[in-house]
Amino acid sequence: MNSTKFFRLDYAQVGTTSRGSLRIIRQQDVPEKDSKKSKKKLPEGDKVVVGGHNGILLCIDRKAGDTNIVFKTPPGPQITQVCLGGALNTLLDKTFIAAGGVIKGYSKKGKQFLSFETNLTDPIGTMYIYGVDMFLCGRVVCYHFHDCVERSCYICPERINNVICLPVTEGGWVGRGLTPVIACEDKTLKVLENGKVVYEVYLNDIPLTLHLFMNDGGYNKQKVLYGTKSGRLGLVDLQNESGNICWDIATQSSGGITAIQCHKITDAGVSDVIIGKDDGLIEIYSVDDYDEVQFRQQYQCEESITGLGCGRVNSEKTDEIVVCTYTGWVFALSTEPIPEQIEVASGNQIEIKVQQLKTELDELELKIKEERERYEENTQGNPNSLTMVPPFSVNDRFILDKETSCYLLSIELVIPIEYIVLQSDADVELMDIARSTAVVSFTKPPQDGSGNKLLATYRCQADTTRIEMRIRSIEGRGGILRAYIVPDMRPKMCQYG
CATH class of the missing domain: 2.60.40 (Immunoglobulin-like)
Structure with a gap:
């Protein structure tokens, strides 16, 4: 089995992150005849948005091999979830964040257009945006808001790990309206309608992550991928009256699946299913014509993965797997060799950049040395002094x-x-x-x-x-x-x- 060779490229470090804190803002594909009208304007790559525990939402892109900040919000309450939204059947370029019990929305240029106080007693653990509808979940409660007005509420007997909504399109749940699906700690997927359970799908393990199959629910718009706490990956067909588990497989490790993405990244199959785990393992499965999956390859990054997406960030011609870890590293796994990117810059530019980095490191080392000397003088000179170190997460x-x-x-x-x-x-x-x-x-x-x-x-x-x-x-x-x-x-x- 031929495997695709990936090259790691670090983009940024943003601090501690939660699960579901990274999203990729895809750019609209420009036809060739339109791109010829403006020769000076280069095609833009996709953008990466990530939220951290420090309350900062960061949006970055890549130009000429460097990471650029598109916008950055001030610090605030811990961001627990990041979602993309926008009008249905259009480009999803609006970013929504959940911080405590507040939902905030930002445009693609960083302008805040929404600040919605939900009045939830529990912090929002997971959410899903579908047009003007928001599905927000605390520990055991799931709310549905339509245009910031509460429509329904469901209190779950067990902890809610994730929520998703099936698309309302021809061939899907026609006539049934919005259909949210929640993953619960009691090893079930609960299909809801107007705040009530329509039916449950019983699994062999606790579901942790949900994702629409092929990013749109598949050919019938009602298939959902799920990942469990013990590393099992499955596909379920949520029909009108009951759900049918198409397949359920064990992955390469027992780490919990924290992120799922469908994107064509290898040359095998119709598409690929990429999963990220809390043990740092990234696994790629190819999808055939019968919606079955086969393991292709894996990559170990040695840190818990909290977010995963696919797009063309560093190059408009090469697909990448963009990953975010618990410690805040944002990096890409690209099929394009990194040395080709470095050769673009001249030798003088590289020397200047290296010298700048060395100067910054020397300044930081000097500041650390001065602070340590001042600390030793204060503590050793006063026997009654007490050192207080803040707890770490x-x-x-x-x-x-x-x-x-x-x-x-x-x-x-x-x-x-x-x-x-x-x-x-x-x-x-x-x-x-x-x-x-x-x-x-x-x-x-x-x-x-x-x-x-x-x-x-x-x-x-x-x-x-x-x-x-x-x-x-x-x-x-x-x-x-x-x-x-x-x-x-x-x-x-x-x-x-």
Whole structure:
């Protein structure tokens, strides 16, 4: 099987992000006869919009091999979701963000045209925009707003992980109006209508992510792809009276599927299904004429993936997979070799750019040195001084892997991890992970009646921000597992996880 070679190209780093925080604004295809009218104006590439926990919405594009900021909003409440919207059957170039209980809308040039207070008690965890209709979900509630006016509300007995809406077009749900679909923690897909459940589709695992098949629901406009917490990918046909699972397959790892996109990126099949996982794995599946999928290749980026999209950002002729990670890295996987992009610039331009970067690094190192010296003078001279370090955010995941009958604990930070200490009062066994580079050392617990039965230290390699640990317990014997995380920072600190 021939695989497509991808080249990674970093675009920007925006800070910590949530799932569903990246979108691609596609540009309108210009016919050749129209492009000849203006020889000076170069064709524009697609734009990338991403929202971070610092409340900043950033829109970037690429010109001449450099990343340019189209617009950037001021800091604010944490952005939990980013969606694209616009009039039906037109180019989706308007960006909507969810921050707390507020929905804001921005034009393609960054002008704010909407600020809608939803009055939801819970923060908006997931949303979907369809024309003038908004579907907003908190922890267990799903609201439908039409032109900012509430139309219906559904209270779910379980946590809602994602929401989507089937397109209202000829060949789909004709005459039934808008049909939202929610993915719930009770291993079901619930099809709603006017705030009531029409029917449920029972799955074998907890659905985490939903995406319209072929980006429009397929030939009948009612097929939906779903990704689960344990890494299963499936396709369901949501018919009028009931849903039918077309296929459900295991992927290459047990990591939760956090992003799904349909785009033609390889030479095989009709189209491709690209999925991103919380273990940093990107997998590509080709779609045949019968809507079946076959695994093609994978790419490991070593960080949890929170957003994924496809477009032509760096070049108007080459398709790319644009990825956003938990730590805020925005990069592209392109089929175009990077050296060809660098050769465009002259040698003098490269030397000037390198010199500018070196100067900036020297200035930053000098500032850090001055601040450390001032900190040491203040703390050493005053014995009563107390150093306060703000807590850092931890992206953790603790699940049961059915295939290995082990618990999988993953911990991810924005800053590098120096070491992690595990302590437990239960009889547990630490299992080896092939791709782990951490060095594990065990300390024999003291026989003093403290109840400690496990004391282990994971020492990480330099610049490691994510680590996975596999734990096997004895059936029928419970206990508490504690993780003490020490990041690679000064002054030294520890946070209990």
